[in-house]
Structure formats: C-alpha cells, structure tokens
Amino acid sequence: MLDVLDRLEIDWSDLGRATAITDELLRELAADKDSLRALVERAREDEDLLGQCECHRLLDKLVLYDGLDRGFRVRLHISTSDHLDRPHDHRFSFSSRILAGAYKQVRHRVIGEIPEEIESGVQEDYQAVPIDARVEPEFATTEQVGSFYTIHHSVIHTTIMADDTVSLFIRGPAEKERSLITDRDTGKLWWRVGSGNESPERRAKKVMDSSQFDVRRQKLAGLGII
Amino acid sequence: MGSVGTSQSPGIPGRRPVDASVEDRVLGFFDELVDWSDPEQALDTAGTGLARLSADRHALRRLVEGLSMEHLDPSLGGSGAYWFWIAGRADRNLSIWLRFCPTGAVVPAHTHASPVLAVVVTGSLKQTLIGHGGGVQSPEGESTLFVRHELPGQVFALNARQRHETSSTAGSLLLVATPADAGAAPPSEGFDDETTQKGERALSRLARALKALEAEDPAP
Numbered sequence: 247m248l249d250v251l252d253r254l255e256i257d258w259s260d261l262g263r264a265t266a267i268t269d270e271l272l273r274e275l276a277a278d279k280d281s282l283r284a285l286v287e288r289a290r291e292d293e294d295l296l297g298q299c300e301c302h303r304l305l306d307k308l309v310l311y312d313g314l315d316r317g318f319r320v321r322l323h324i325s326t327s328d329h330l331d332r333p334h335d336h337r338f339s340f341s342s343r344i345l346a347g348a349y350k351q352v353r354h355r356v357i358g359e360i361p362e363e364i365e366s367g368v369q370e371d372y373q374a375v376p377i378d379a380r381v382e383p384e385f386a387t388t389e390q391v392g393s394f395y396t397i398h399h400s401v402i403h404t405t406i407m408a409d410d411t412v413s414l415f416i417r418g419p420a421e422k423e424r425s426l427i428t429d430r431d432t433g434k435l436w437w438r439v440g441s442g443n444e445s446p447e448r449r450a451k452k453v454m455d456s457s458q459f460d461v462r463r464q465k466l467a468g469l470g471i472i
Numbered sequence: 473m474g475s476v477g478t479s480q481s482p483g484i485p486g487r488r489p490v491d492a493s494v495e496d497r498v499l500g501f502f503d504e505l506v507d508w509s510d511p512e513q514a515l516d517t518a519g520t521g522l523a524r525l526s527a528d529r530h531a532l533r534r535l536v537e538g539l540s541m542e543h544l545d546p547s548l549g550g551s552g553a554y555w556f557w558i559a560g561r562a563d564r565n566l567s568i569w570l571r572f573c574p575t576g577a578v579v580p581a582h583t584h585a586s587p588v589l590a591v592v593v594t595g596s597l598k599q600t601l602i603g604h605g606g607g608v609q610s611p612e613g614e615s616t617l618f619v620r621h622e623l624p625g626q627v628f629a630l631n632a633r634q635r636h637e638t639s640s641t642a643g644s645l646l647l648v649a650t651p652a653d654a655g656a657a658p659p660s661e662g663f664d665d666e667t668t669q670k671g672e673r674a675l676s677r678l679a680r681a682l683k684a685l686e687a688e689d690p691a692p
Contacts, residue, residue: 265619335607352512353618355633356606383512385601385618387628388519395620400605422609 247274247281248288248311256317258339258418265396268318268341268416272394275320276343276414283472285310286322290459298441299454303328303371305407306454306462314419321415322471324462325349325407333381333404334427337440340417341396346469347411349389352404354381366424366437369448374434381428399425412471484560484567486657490538494531495559498568501525505564508587508651511629515589518566518649519627522591525568526625526647529686532593535570536682541663544671545569547656552577553640554674555648555655562652569648569655574677576642581635586654589629590622594685595644597622602635643681 250271258264275282289295289310298309304326311320325347333354358379368375381402389395389405397403399421424437441449454462466472489495501521507513525531535558548555553573560567571590581602601618604610614635622628630636640646663671 261616261619269621335605350512350515353601353634354606355604360606360608381606383510383631384603384634385628385630386512386515387620387622388515388523388626390623390626392623393621393626395618398605398615398617400607400610400615401617402606425608 247278247285250274251311251313251320254313254316254318256416256418258317258421261339261396261398264339264418265341268396269394272341272343272414272416276345279472285320286463286466286472290456290463296456296459297453299459300452301454301458302326302452304330304332308454308459308462317418319417321417322466323411323413323415324465325409325411327409329406331404331406331430332427333402333430334438335402335425336397336399336417337420337422337425337438338418339397339399339421340415341394342416343414344389344391344393345412345414345471346391347408348391349405349407349411351387351389352383353385354402354404355384356380356402357382360426360435364435364437366439366443367445368436369439369444371429371434371436374429374432374436376433377428377435380433381430402426404430410465410469412466412469484562484652487557487560487567488542489560490535490543490558494534494538497531498525498535498559499561499564499566502564502566502649506566506589506649506651508565509631511587511589511631511634514587514629514649515627518589519591519629522589522647522649523625523627526591526593529689533682533686536679539570539675539678541668541671541675542658544658544663544667544674545655546663546667546671548654551579553579554671554678557655560652565652567650567652567654569650570678571646571648572674572678572681573640573642573644574674574681576644577638577640579638581637583635584630584632584654586650587629587631589627589649590646591627592622592624593645593647594624594681595641596624597641597644597646598639600637601630602637603633643677645678645681645685
C-alpha cells in the first residue's frame with residue numbers, strides 16, 4: 247500500500263476524477279487491515295506524522311500519510327463522545343469512507359452574508375462572534391459503515407456522530423486561508439486555519455502526544471479496525 | 473379509481489392503495505407528522521420508519537404483489553426510473569412510493585417538485601449534489617458540492633431546491649416518502665401503449681428482483 251501511496255497524485259480541480267481515485271483507494275485500504283495497521287504503526291514512529299495528529303473536541307485525527315506535495319493526505323478520524331451541531335466548511339476538498347459507527351450529515355445553505363471582517367485570530371469557540379447569517383438544511387442523510395462521499399471545500403455541513411465513529415479520510419491541498427465554523431445554538435462564528443497560522447497556545451492544546459496516540463491505537467484495535 | 477381510505481383516515485384523491493391492509497401496515501411505520509420544509513426534520517421523523525419498512529421483506533413482497541399499472545406515476549419517473557405510488561394519507565401529508573430501475577437509470581441534473589425522503593432497498597445510487605456551497609471562497613455559480621454513493625439501508629432527504637444528478641444500478645429499488653400531493657394521479661383514459669408496455673415490463677422485473685431479494689434475506 248505504501249508503494250501505491252508513494253506513486254499517487256490527485257488533482258482536486260476535477261472533483262469527479264478525484265472521487266474515482268479516492269473511492270478506489272479508500273475501498274482497498276479499508277479492506278486491508280494489515281496495511282492500515284502498518285500505516286498506524288508508521289505514524290506512531292514518524293515524528294513528522296505524529297506531530298500532525300490532533301485531539302479536538304468532536305474528533306481526533308491521526309495522520310497516516312502525508313503526500314500533500316502530490317495533492318493528498320490520508321487520515322483516520324475517531325469521534326469523541328461530544329456531539330454538537332456545528333455547521334462548517336473546510337479549507338480543502340476531501341473524501342471519506344466510514345469504517346465504524348454512524349452519523350447524521352446535513353448540507354446547509356447560508357441565508358445572509360458571512361461577515362468576512364471578523365479577524366482570523368478568532369479561532370476558539372469561546373471567542374466566537376454573533377452573526378446575522380443563519381443556515382438552513384437542504385440535504386440530510388445517515389452515513390453508515392461503508393458509506394463513501396467526496397465533498398467540495400465550499401460546502402457548509404454538519405456531522406453529528408455516534409461515539410467512536412471511525413472514518414478513513416483523504417484531504418486535498420488547502421484552497422483557502424481559513425474556513426468557518428458556527429454553532430447553531432448560539433448563532434456565533436469562529437474560524438479554522440492551518441497549523442502554521444494557529445496561535446502557539448491553540449497548537450499546544452490540540453497536538454496529540456505519543457501516549458494519547460497509543461490510546462487511540464488501542465481503541466482502533468478494539469473496534470477491529472486494525 | 474376513486475380514493476380509498478380507512479374509516480379512520482382519508483386517502484388521497486385519485487390514488488388507490490395497493491391493498492388497504494398493506495397500506496395500514498405501511499403507514500404504521502410513520503407515527504409522526506413530517507415537516508417537509510426541513511430535510512433534517514424529515515430524516516429525523518420519517519427516516520427511521522422508512523428504513524424499518526425497507527427491512528420488512530414480507531410487507532415489501534405484498535406491496536409488489538399488489539402493484540398494477542394504475543400505481544405507476546410517469547410524471548415522476550423517466551430516464552429508466554419507474555415510480556409506483558403504494559400508500560398515503562392526505563391528512564398526514566404523506567405518500568409512499570417504490571422507485572425501481574429495471575435496467576439502471578442516469579437522470580441528468582434536476583430538482584424535485586416536492587421534497588423527497590428515500591432509502592435504498594437494493595442496488596445502489598450514486599448522486600451528485602449541485603449548488604452554491606456558501607462557505608468561504610465559494611465559486612460564484614453552481615458547482616459540484618457532493619459526490620455520494622448511497623448504499624442499501626442508507627436514508628437521505630432533500631428539499632425541492634437541492635439540484636442533483638443520479639445514477640442507479642440495474643435492479644436498484646428505493647422506497648421514497650413525499651408530501652401527499654407529489655406526482656400526478658393516473659389519467660382516467662389510461663396510459664399510451666408505449667408507457668403501458670414499459671411499465672408492465674418494469675413491474676414484472678420488480679417482482680423478480682424482490683423474489684431474489686427475499687431469497688437472499690428471507691422474511692422472518
């Protein structure tokens with residue numbers, strides 16, 4: 247599998263083509279437990295990959311392979327037991343395949359204007375700023391084990407996951423400096439930015455250390471993923 | 473061809489259910505009124521019932537056995553997809569349909585006149601959602617937002633604004649819920665010969681597909 251990843255290039259400007267490539271790759275990887283386990287073990291030992299793994303309130307991210315110079319990065323996502331309705335977009339387009347668990351996914355349209363003047367330094371939910379714009383669902387679905395989709399970076403969506411939902415995830419290169427995140431209960435907005443633009447405090451808070459990684463690795467084994 | 477309802481509840485004018493007892497069983501899966509203005513609410517209220525109905529092979533077989541050309545609604549089909557109305561109630565603003573694609577169907581980008589809630593019973597549906605993303609640096613016009621593969625058991629809901637294109641595998645079957653007034657009642661003078669021939673062929677293939685499905689996953 248490493249050979250395949252080392253040779254791979256993905257052009258996300260053609261979303262249909264990117265979908266075809268990532269669908270096949272994620273299908274193969276999901277069915278190949280040995281390769282998945284090897285990638286997790288490799289990430290644990292690789293300082294650069296481990297340094298990119300993150301703990302968030304709603305999910306944890308394990309970076310398994312970084313080929314962003316060729317248009318992609320492979321991650322494993324594990325949901326936490328926090329489940330909030332937070333419509334957001336992403337800085338990149340991506341594909342996802344569900345390995346365990348389930349979730350509701352909602353695609354929203356925006357009613358009103360997103361205030362671009364809010365500073366990029368507003369990166370935490372406790373700093374979030376009230377906005378007049380609101381979102382309205384246009385499409386909703388239940389994602390289950392085996393579900394696959396590709397999503398454009400501009401889509402505003404919510405994912406409300408069951409505990410320990412695990413997804414294999416391939417993201418493309420960043421297409422913008424920041425993406426938005428909102429809370430439907432509070433009507434407030436804050437931004438998400440790349441690791442290079444995050445405050446040192448935020449970075450320190452979310453970077454996963456090796457013992458935290460080991461707990462996630464054990465969870466993946468317990469779920470029969472690796 | 474007049475409306476048929478139970479003593480408790482009115483049917484839908486111009487529609488005749490497959491069978492009154494089967495219709496009661498079908499509608500029994502839907503105990504909450506659906507808010508069709510919100511796909512998320514539709515998913516939350518009727519999605520579970522639709523998924524449970526799709527797993528009830530006995531009810532599905534009885535539904536298909538009772539289908540005839542008078543249940544076909546060509547106003548909703550086309551491009552190889554056949555929609556059959558099977559049950560509904562005006563006072564609950566609910567219609568239930570079977571959407572069957574005997575030889576597969578590719579339907580170009582379109583919206584539906586009414587909101588739609590669907591579950592894949594067998595086969596698969598690839599759909600591309602098109603529109604304006606709304607996030608940071610969204611393209612000016614409409615673009616491809618989502619490319620999705622819907623699998624058996626997967627439930628999805630879309631409103632009448634959501635444009636999508638779909639590609640269904642040969643033999644794919646969906647159960648669909650809509651507001652009661654979706655589609656058009658069958659013409660009193662009947663269908664033309666071509667529609668009749670195609671519809672009857674679809675019905676026959678649907679019966680075979682369901683038998684195969686039951687053989688794989690028999691009713692308890």
